[in-house]
Amino acid sequence: MIELSGLRRYVTDRDTARLEADIKFIDMKEACPAETMWVEIDANYGGLLVDDTYDPFMLVALYLAMYNHTDLKIRGNVSKKLYKNLTWYAQKILCDFSSDLVPVKIFVDGFAPTNVTGTLIGTGISCGVDSLSTVYDRFVCEDDPDYRLNALFFFNCGSNGRGTHDFIPIIAQSRCQRAIALATELNLPLVPIDTNLHQFYREEYKDNFLFLSIYACVLALQNAIRRYYISSACSYGQIKANGISFENHDLASFCESFFVPLIQTERTELIIDGCQYTRVEKTAKLADWDIAQKYLNVCNVYSEDSHNCGGCVKCLRTLLALEILGKLDTFANIFDIERYRSQMMNYKIYTVMKADEDVFAKELFDLAKKHNFPLPTRRDCYTLGRQVVIVGDNFEMFADFNHA
Numbered sequence: 385m386i387e388l389s390g391l392r393r394y395v396t397d398r399d400t401a402r403l404e405a406d407i408k409f410i411d412m413k414e415a416c417p418a419e420t421m422w423v424e425i426d427a428n429y430g431g432l433l434v435d436d437t438y439d440p441f442m443l444v445a446l447y448l449a450m451y452n453h454t455d456l457k458i459r460g461n462v463s464k465k466l467y468k469n470l471t472w473y474a475q476k477i478l479c480d481f482s483s484d485l486v487p488v489k490i491f492v493d494g495f496a497p498t499n500v501t502g503t504l505i506g507t508g509i510s511c512g513v514d515s516l517s518t519v520y521d522r523f524v525c526e527d528d529p530d531y532r533l534n535a536l537f538f539f540n541c542g543s544n545g546r547g548t549h550d551f552i553p554i555i556a557q558s559r560c561q562r563a564i565a566l567a568t569e570l571n572l573p574l575v576p577i578d579t580n581l582h583q584f585y586r587e588e589y590k591d592n593f594l595f596l597s598i599y600a601c602v603l604a605l606q607n608a609i610r611r612y613y614i615s616s617a618c619s620y621g622q623i624k625a626n627g628i629s630f631e632n633h634d635l636a637s638f639c640e641s642f643f644v645p646l647i648q649t650e651r652t653e654l655i656i657d658g659c660q661y662t663r664v665e666k667t668a669k670l671a672d673w674d675i676a677q678k679y680l681n682v683c684n685v686y687s688e689d690s691h692n693c694g695g696c697v698k699c700l701r702t703l704l705a706l707e708i709l710g711k712l713d714t715f716a717n718i719f720d721i722e723r724y725r726s727q728m729m730n731y732k733i734y735t736v737m738k739a740d741e742d743v744f745a746k747e748l749f750d751l752a753k754k755h756n757f758p759l760p761t762r763r764d765c766y767t768l769g770r771q772v773v774i775v776g777d778n779f780e781m782f783a784d785f786n787h788a
């Protein structure tokens with residue numbers, strides 16, 4: 385059995401406020417990866433943290449219990465709504481996601497208060513296409529105070545790197561500073577949040593706990609957050625396609641459109657935002673926004689200042705969309721455009737060749753068609769560097785985009 389107990393909120397000697405619970409693996413072969421689960425924010429924001437419910441720690445603990453085929457015992461209260469949703473519905477989705485998981489029982493002492501106290505309408509800001517799309521729609525274009533963003537959050541829960549590498553806090557700091565600068569320009573408060581929940585991940589698990597950790601951090605702030613937008617990674621159509629041809633996708637790509645609405649409490653509503661768009665539709669929407677032209681950050685190559693390298697798959701994907709839209713020069717200040725130009729032919733060939741099997745390549749292919757933008761044709765012959773390549777017969781050599 386996995387047991388959660390000892391919920392407490394306290395101020396650390398580093399001037400942070402921490403919500404923490406003990407976790408124990410009882411009579412299990414596997415050792416527990418850590419003794420506690422915690423969520424932490426600046427001590428000035430300590431009052432935002434709940435201290436009357438184990439909701440924030442229930443999600444990752446439930447996944448661990450389902451993987452280890454053992455029940456989950458919580459020595460305290462949880463949201464009745466979340467408890468019912470996880471017991472009746474969410475476990476079935478998780479079992480469909482991974483055949484390693486089985487349904488388990490959740491034992492709790494009782495249920496948490498239901499009175500709504502939060503006034504914040506929030507979202508997380510990574511400065512990627514997805515989060516900027518949510519900020520544009522739900523802040524710039526929204527005027528209903530019940531739904532308009534009034535706070536931004538920055539999570540350090542796995543997306544800045546894993547393990548104990550020295551560079552992780554440097555990258556996290558750089559990305560956080562960018563988010564703060566953006567929030568300052570929009571005159572919105574930004575709350576950075578740290579957690580160790582993603583560190584419970586092991587390679588055998590299919591999910592990396594990145595998204596479960598984000599949902600958990602939001603639930604840790606349900607005293608303060610009334611409504612929270614989770615920026616989607618995929619469109620409704622992509623999630624539908626991923627479910628049919630599922631293979632090694634993350635949990636969000638598999639089910640976020642119908643999983644997130646189950647992550648609710650009486651006090652805090654999570655809304656999945658952005659599934660109504662494809663990635664290129666989001667990029668097109670942001671292309672003329674001055675804030676996006678200054679702060680968009682999509683790169684997945686780690687560097688100290690977390691700049692956009694122009695040559696990784698995420699930079700290439702974004703820049704090709706911008707080139708097709710005629711907006712490449714508008715983003716020249718925040719991307720290494722020269723590097724892009726040196727690699728773009730490879731990526732364009734890759735896009736054409738993968739259009740039938742990769743959803744993002746298909747989007748770019750369709751966008752090019754719509755704008756009459758010339759892409760290579762499949763049977764053409766190209767000279768790349770000193771190599772002559774017949775596309776189609778030697779396709780695999782383009783797979784890492786580094787051959788030009």
Ligand SMILES: [Zn+2]
Nearest residue numbers: 683693696699
């Ligand atoms: Zn990059």
